[in-house]
Amino acid sequence: MEITEKDLFNYVFYKDTLDGEKTGFLENSDLYKEDIDFYSSLKYYLSQEISSGLKEKIAQKIPAYQNNPDLNRDKLFISRG
Amino acid sequence: MFEFNEGNLNPGIERSFKIAAQYLRSIHQRVCKLLNYNESTIEDLAIDSVAPLFLKNGGFELPVIRAFNNWQPPIKTDEEFTFFLNKVVANRVEQHITQLLKEADPLFATLLNSVSYLIRKNGHAKTKYLGKVYIIETGTKKITGKVIDQDSFNLIPASHFSEDKSLLKNLFFYLKTETEFYPAIPLNAFVYRFKELKSSGYAFSEMTESPERTYELNEFVRKGLIAVEGKLRATYVAYNKLSKKEAQKFFKALKDISEDLLNGGVKPGLYEYLKPHFDDLTIEVYKKKYHYILEYLFKIMRSTIADELKK
Numbered sequence: 001m002e003i004t005e006k007d008l009f010n011y012v013f014y015k016d017t018l019d020g021e022k023t024g025f026l027e028n029s030d031l032y033k034e035d036i037d038f039y040s041s042l043k044y045y046l047s048q049e050i051s052s053g054l055k056e057k058i059a060q061k062i063p064a065y066q067n068n069p070d071l072n073r074d075k076l077f078i079s080r081g
Numbered sequence: 082m083f084e085f086n087e088g089n090l091n092p093g094i095e096r097s098f099k100i101a102a103q104y105l106r107s108i109h110q111r112v113c114k115l116l117n118y119n120e121s122t123i124e125d126l127a128i129d130s131v132a133p134l135f136l137k138n139g140g141f142e143l144p145v146i147r148a149f150n151n152w153q154p155p156i157k158t159d160e161e162f163t164f165f166l167n168k169v170v171a172n173r174v175e176q177h178i179t180q181l182l183k184e185a186d187p188l189f190a191t192l193l194n195s196v197s198y199l200i201r202k203n204g205h206a207k208t209k210y211l212g213k214v215y216i217i218e219t220g221t222k223k224i225t226g227k228v229i230d231q232d233s234f235n236l237i238p239a240s241h242f243s244e245d246k247s248l249l250k251n252l253f254f255y256l257k258t259e260t261e262f263y264p265a266i267p268l269n270a271f272v273y274r275f276k277e278l279k280s281s282g283y284a285f286s287e288m289t290e291s292p293e294r295t296y297e298l299n300e301f302v303r304k305g306l307i308a309v310e311g312k313l314r315a316t317y318v319a320y321n322k323l324s325k326k327e328a329q330k331f332f333k334a335l336k337d338i339s340e341d342l343l344n345g346g347v348k349p350g351l352y353e354y355l356k357p358h359f360d361d362l363t364i365e366v367y368k369k370k371y372h373y374i375l376e377y378l379f380k381i382m383r384s385t386i387a388d389e390l391k392k
Binding site: 063 | 091107223
């Protein structure tokens, strides 16, 4: 079965959007275990808060970044037009 | 319709940083030599990797916004947006790391250029998958199967790397007939394996634009050392900028650096190379007295090696 990078990404992040046959294949095969583990770790890490020390470092190197907790909510990341 | 603009970039920057850090952790083995363990961390490298996406650098738009606007098909859902960011950051990390590896290791840089030439010459293509660059045969640029991992790639018998004219073709054939992996060759892993084999005496004349040319890396590194030895004598000892003893210690440090060049790359903190040859050399004294001299001599050694490789 042909499995693309996006299929693996969707399998971990948005399983509902993935074709049922592919989901079944990935659930019953170890072939892509490492890639799925990678995306699972990424998903977990994305949900974690960044330390204040790292926020300061980001602000030092990226002027567009404002180290203000009120601006860091991910829900503001994308707005529906 | 989704909008992504400069109104509030903070969550995007944070999310990009996290993605970059995760990719860097997954390739820790490759990047550990790039980290100066006294000052630099994976997180520092992650910030440096993604920063250019959020800097205008003379342009009208931030690169990340431009990439978003040019992405095809246009991004309409949150799922597509997350995948977009994942791809853009993975590519940026790969570019950043490759650049650092090239700066640290002129042999890697030259071989990478030679491999790129071979890819073009044979009509192959490069594609990116899970943050790494792969060489694929032709046609579609999309990888649709399991790719070979680093350990399995390093276990491919050296004999499959020995036929100059059909090197990549042989590897594709091996992947298709001897393994269950998708026929895609990891570019950087290939260059490192190639370098290792060249160091041990394999000759790959087809890898350069002068097909008759075969070369030994050890010999080129030796020429780099001869160049810095001459510079130490003529510029530093002759004009009393360094004592004879200091110059000998510099030469020993540069010899250690050259050995690392042959064995995978140079650590970024050159202080660590000089320190073992001086009694009680502190970082402060190093920065004040020796830093620029060692950096300069290393630059001469690198450019000499690079020039020799180009001949």
